[in-house]
Amino acid sequence: MTWEQLIGAGVLAAMLRLATPIALAALGGVIAERSGVVNIALEGCMLVGAFFGVVAADRTHSVVLALAVAMAAGAVLAGVHAVAAIHLRSDQIVSGMALNILALGLTSFLDYQFYGNTGTPADLAAVPDVEIAPLAAVPFIGDVIGHQNTIVWLTVVLVVLIQVFLFRTVPGLRLRAVGEHPRAAETVGIGVRRTRYWAVLASGLLAALGGAYLSLSVAHSFTDGMTGGRGFIGLAAMIFGRWTPIGALVASLVFGYGTALSFSLQGASIGDVRVPVQLLSTLPYVLTILAVAGFVGRSRPPASDGIPYETEGH
Amino acid sequence: MAVAFRTGLFNIGAESQLLVGAVAAGAVGARFGFLPGPILFPIVLVAGIGAGAAWAAIAGYLKAARGVNEVITTIMQNYIVVFVIHWLLQNGPMTAPNALGTPASAPIGDGAVLPIIIPNELVPLTRLHAGIFLAILAVVVFWFVLWRTPLGYELRAVGLGARAAAQAGIDPRVHTVIAMAIAGGFAGLAGMIQVTGVFHRVFDGFSAGYGFDAIAVALLGKNSPIGVVLAALLFGAFARGGSIMQANAGVSAQLVSVIEAIVLFVIAAELIVRILARRRGPKPLEAIA
Numbered sequence: 390m391t392w393e394q395l396i397g398a399g400v401l402a403a404m405l406r407l408a409t410p411i412a413l414a415a416l417g418g419v420i421a422e423r424s425g426v427v428n429i430a431l432e433g434c435m436l437v438g439a440f441f442g443v444v445a446a447d448r449t450h451s452v453v454l455a456l457a458v459a460m461a462a463g464a465v466l467a468g469v470h471a472v473a474a475i476h477l478r479s480d481q482i483v484s485g486m487a488l489n490i491l492a493l494g495l496t497s498f499l500d501y502q503f504y505g506n507t508g509t510p511a512d513l514a515a516v517p518d519v520e521i522a523p524l525a526a527v528p529f530i531g532d533v534i535g536h537q538n539t540i541v542w543l544t545v546v547l548v549v550l551i552q553v554f555l556f557r558t559v560p561g562l563r564l565r566a567v568g569e570h571p572r573a574a575e576t577v578g579i580g581v582r583r584t585r586y587w588a589v590l591a592s593g594l595l596a597a598l599g600g601a602y603l604s605l606s607v608a609h610s611f612t613d614g615m616t617g618g619r620g621f622i623g624l625a626a627m628i629f630g631r632w633t634p635i636g637a638l639v640a641s642l643v644f645g646y647g648t649a650l651s652f653s654l655q656g657a658s659i660g661d662v663r664v665p666v667q668l669l670s671t672l673p674y675v676l677t678i679l680a681v682a683g684f685v686g687r688s689r690p691p692a693s694d695g696i697p698y699e700t701e702g703h
Numbered sequence: 704m705a706v707a708f709r710t711g712l713f714n715i716g717a718e719s720q721l722l723v724g725a726v727a728a729g730a731v732g733a734r735f736g737f738l739p740g741p742i743l744f745p746i747v748l749v750a751g752i753g754a755g756a757a758w759a760a761i762a763g764y765l766k767a768a769r770g771v772n773e774v775i776t777t778i779m780q781n782y783i784v785v786f787v788i789h790w791l792l793q794n795g796p797m798t799a800p801n802a803l804g805t806p807a808s809a810p811i812g813d814g815a816v817l818p819i820i821i822p823n824e825l826v827p828l829t830r831l832h833a834g835i836f837l838a839i840l841a842v843v844v845f846w847f848v849l850w851r852t853p854l855g856y857e858l859r860a861v862g863l864g865a866r867a868a869a870q871a872g873i874d875p876r877v878h879t880v881i882a883m884a885i886a887g888g889f890a891g892l893a894g895m896i897q898v899t900g901v902f903h904r905v906f907d908g909f910s911a912g913y914g915f916d917a918i919a920v921a922l923l924g925k926n927s928p929i930g931v932v933l934a935a936l937l938f939g940a941f942a943r944g945g946s947i948m949q950a951n952a953g954v955s956a957q958l959v960s961v962i963e964a965i966v967l968f969v970i971a972a973e974l975i976v977r978i979l980a981r982r983r984g985p986k987p988l989e990a991i992a
Contacts (some may be wrong), residue, residue: 429774623776624778668790
């Protein structure tokens with residue numbers, strides 16, 4: 390085992406790449422749950438984003454259109470969840486799981502219909518990397534952030550914007566009020582349901598962007614179930630980050646680092662003992678359970694998280 | 704699964720409880736493989752059920768003692784188990800040389816292998832093994848415990864209304880742990896049956912998403928034992944029929960997952976309709992007035 394394998398530029402660059410889709414899903418989770426809706430359909434939103442992003446990139450050869458289509462697909466799926474959770478007051482977990490399975494089945498089926506057994510086309514329009522010329526020559530830093538993908542940077546910007554929106558603006562305050570005490574919020578004239586609809590739609594957009602990042606920035610293709618539970622990991626990052634955008638980003642980086650380590654330490658050994666890299670990969674999940682159980686820091690969800698709201702007089 | 708639903712818990716962790724049960728059964732079955740069947744099989748059975756139950760009870764405990772949503776815990780547990788199994792089989796204590804092409808454990812002792820009751824030669828493409836009897840037995844036990852024992856009554860009471868049950872002297876927290884443990888025990892049994900009846904060892908990528916299907920099965924079966932059996936048969940037919948259709952008729956097996964997904968979505972929609980219907984009905988107090 391060497392320092393290069395632990396904190397080398399390659400590991401840190403991989404950490405950023407791996408953290409990005411998780412952070413985008415976590416951001417979506419933060420917005421939805423701050424408004425009081427639990428959206429475990431984020432996984433499905435990522436998956437439809439990944440798939441329809443590829444389809445649009447294939448048909449239009451435009452990255453911008455591809456991302457737009459991907460995010461629209463995520464918003465549609467999230468919209469179904471919003472109707473079920475907000476309008477119909479159904480069990481948000483059941484609805485979310487149903488949509489996850491629906492997304493998995495639908496994308497696998499359409500993938501087979503469109504591309505058969507040959508896989509998605511190789512010449513897909515890809516989201517470009519950002520080359521930072523002055524940095525690229527700097528030894529360590531250049532290797533870490535000198536040529537990261539556009540969406541990696543976009544994610545950092547979104548984290549800051551949403552942090553400011555939630556905690557420094559009036560609409561952000563209203564959104565949080567709806568998640569903490571919807572009745573009080575309604576009393577002062579805030580549309581509880583409307584706010585929640587917008588929040589859930591936004592969560593679908595963000596998660597789908599994370600999915601499109603996987604297919605259009607990293608893999609340059611779509612494979613069935615390619616999101617591999619990153620939507621759920623995003624929810625874990627949201628909890629570990631205590632329902633704040635910046636916290637969620639930090640948690641995503643921790644998770645990304647764990648995964649990056651498990652790649653770089655493949656086959657490494659301390660003395661004669663092989664490093665059990667697979668056990669390292671369990672770290673994010675163990676940390677999350679400990680965090681929600683209150684063993685590591687305090688972590689409290691919004692007071693009305695997951696509780697359907699009903700206006701009085703029904 | 705269904706046991707946990709009855710107490711109002713949502714157990715997403717059946718997948719991991721199944722895997723833990725399978726690993727325990729595989730480990731014990733291989734380690735004590737020299738024992739004769741009548742001694743070995745009960746040990747493997749208990750190991751599978753016990754491991755699944757203990758693993759699920761963690762989520763139940765965290766829910767009861769720390770108020771942690773069991774959905775979060777069980778999803779996290781699913782990932783933990785997958786990686787731990789990678790480790791166990793790839794470079795951990797259960798690694799064994801084999802000719803499968805994937806990392807796998809040593810085979811279990813012959814004494815623990817479930818006999819095949821309808822061999823392939825008789826009816827092609829089936830490997831119906833004695834696990835079916837264990838499954839039927841489990842359904843009967845499930846029915847008996849839930850509807851014919853004081854424990855079952857208390858579990859259902861907690862599911863219908865935790866606060867009312869607490870007023871009646873039933874501690875919802877204790878029953879949360881018990882319900883999760885029972886659910887985990889059933890999932891562990893399923894994993895144990897997979898090991899002793901089908902694969903005779905544990906290998907990487909062992910689970911084919913059985914736990915995920917179980918959520919759909921329990922919802923479709925409306926948590927009653929007979930319903931669960933019928934729903935399980937339906938999904939079994941989906942899985943089996945899907946691969947045969949693909950081989951013989953060129954129909955995409957993914958079509959089956961789409962149908963499965965639609966089935967689950969219809970179930971969810973049906974739940975929604977029921978919620979709506981209840982809202983429209985007269986409230987109890989108004990009905991009296």
